[in-house]
Amino acid sequence: MENQNLFSMTENTAWCPGCGNFPLRNALIDALNELELKPWEVVMFTGIGQAAKMPHYLNINGFNGLHGRSLPPALGMKIANKDLSVIVESGDGCTYGEGGNHILHNIRRNPDIVHLVHDNQIYGLTKGQASPTTGDDITTEVQPYGINAEPFNPVKFALGMEASFVARGFVGEMEHLTELIKKAFNHRGYALIDILQPCVSFNKINTYQWYQEKAYKLEDIYDETNLETAQRKAEEWENKIPLGVIYRKEKEIFMDNFDFLGEKPLVEQKREPQDIKTTLKEFK
């Protein structure tokens, strides 16, 4: 428990009692401890929403930025300081709705970032509107006749882009989730974990029980490097939902494109005004 205190900070949160954010935070703390990271070596980027308040409730560095914009500053951070562990964390609305364009392009860039999406299939902070992952059997105040679009399947989407690490976790499976987070940290490249969690206040359909009845852990013999089987797993939802690393593929990461980033962190590299002298010759 001594280690636990390294990353724990406050019991005073803005989350509802029973919120899936609590076990998710615990799983993350366990993973950070087991990875033996130092709090100041970890930076978390979030957007806006209940999930996005995470850096306020953990002892790590945090950048609680704009709604939907958690990924872009994380990339900038990684360029500035390659030695820090960078986590992006936000909800399903922030990540797949407002931030949809960024996730698409960051899968292409493949930066060495751990991306934890709190997927409770609803907007919590704005009080219960449909999110991109909300099921089509729900009505809300804004969607009284149901939802006018098909639900977004983040796992299928990420696999379609052949993202380098695609996983699904569930806050009802804490140890499993902790292991998944550790695997994401140990993966070189962009690692997305879509984490199922109930919203006890606004989602009366996708409850703990609902997830528990459908979720199952992928077996040890499951080949996470096989894209075809992964794509079949991504289709599973109605009756059973697979948990675990669904697909993994080592690829060139964003930083590999810049030799000079491999030296020491860019933030520690010295620059002088006179460095442009050679460049000025082009204009003579």
Add this chain to the structure above:
Amino acid sequence: MKINILIGGEAGQGLKTTFSILGKALFRMEFNLFSTKDYMSRIRGGHNFIKLRVGDEKITGPADEIDILVALNKETVKIHEENVKNRGVIISEEKAESSVENIVIPAGEIAKDVNPRALNTVFVGAVLKALGVNTDNCQSVIREYFNDSQIIEDNLQLLEKGYQKGKEVLSLPENTFNNEQLFLDGNQALALGALSGGLKYYSAYPMSPSTSIMNFVAQKQKDLKVVVEQAEDEIAAINMALGASYGGIRSMTGTSGGGLALMNEGIGLAGITETPLVIVDVQRPGPATGLPTRTSQADLLFAINSSQGEFPLMVTAPRNHEVAFYDTFRALNLADKYQIPVLILSDQFLADSSTNIDEFDLSNLSIDSYFVDKEDFNGDQEYKRYNITDTGISPRAYPGQLEQTFTVDSDEHDEYGHIIEDGDTRNNMVEKRASKEEKLKSNDIKEPLYTGQPAEEIDYLLIGYGSTYGPIKEAVSLLQEDKLSVGYLSFTDIWPLPVKKLLKFNNAKIEFVCIENNYRGQFANLISQETGIQIEHNILKYNGRPFSGIEIYNRIKKEVIQ
């Protein structure tokens, strides 16, 4: 004396290469130069032209009249013939339908057997002949410009043939400057200022007329250890740059008005998180897509009112190429010093005009570091990112610098960066941020530059901001030749607006004339808002084309003096 050359043709006819070779050759001959680009938002066809002024004294803007019209197609003759001076000349491939003297250079015929793609080099030769100069410098420029030895050979041959076919019509004075100079455009000057200022990260989304900043910095990535990332949109561009700046490296983004609109929330994020950032808006006429490749100064009030809420912001508009360099360098320092967003308002006119300037003096420049000293936080000293200090400026560390953690937040926050909602903390934070703007205003904002007769003698005070400096300065000289008593205040720092110098001119005797590239007279309005001064005369232009000195002179004579 000044000679004005206009080279016109369709998009895709190689105007840029022609200009690059001719301009650089004349620069190497140590002539003063000033060029402007007028191009359409298309890849082929249409009508594009480059104006190049050559002379024996420093040139600061374009001219309307033409001495040598190089017409790469018939349309160029039709459009520009009326501006060719009495003793001017048209150089064209076929006989021009014009009463103006015409040097016919059958460039296509000449280039056909050598290298048809290098056809324009025939015209370069003919222009050099018309100017009464030799081809020596141009030959060496061609050798540097191309990589392929056969292409170099072809161009040299065509240059010589064009020169032989040409005719001497003018003569240029010799050696007009003899110190170390640079020949560059406004975007290059600005990018060099940023690179010299320790820029390590640039992210942007391509948008005319800002794109050449990104192109240039991207070419220097390996040499100067700077990362350039083309973002998926302007929102990502500014947020990436903010993340990099939070990480401790100097970062910048650039765009034009439409992109600035998308970046606006990010500018507020820089404001409330107190993350330093330099944002460049190379203005073009809006709203929405507007005129993509043309010039404007109509983003002024939008820029200074960027983002919802209130936070300190600095806006500066370089008046020329030198200032674009030095003030971009300074913008990076000031953004760090005050932990604020600094917006540089350039425009297409400055961005795309090339001129010769004194080589930059790098010896007096320093990249100032404003990070906390690690040693101060080794013991029990607690680090608070938003510690409330007398100056309003809090100690800034970057993540990983100290063995302590900290959070920055787009929500209102306490000294630790954690979310709050109580009124007192909110007040403290608003006031803390606002006091930085006061410090900035009293310590670092520059008063405008004054030129003209002694202040107490003038009848008219011309006022402008940013890039109109060159043409207005030329107009001042012309007005003075008419024995008029005129002064001119050229503003670069425009927000917070420096008013001291301006207020000194506020008396009944002096009439104020504000000259701007927009419809509403935004700078005049800003001055009224900040000082109560009512500007009597507005000289406005909003057709997307830059002012020329003679044009401002004529309009003042007609609209102001009468």
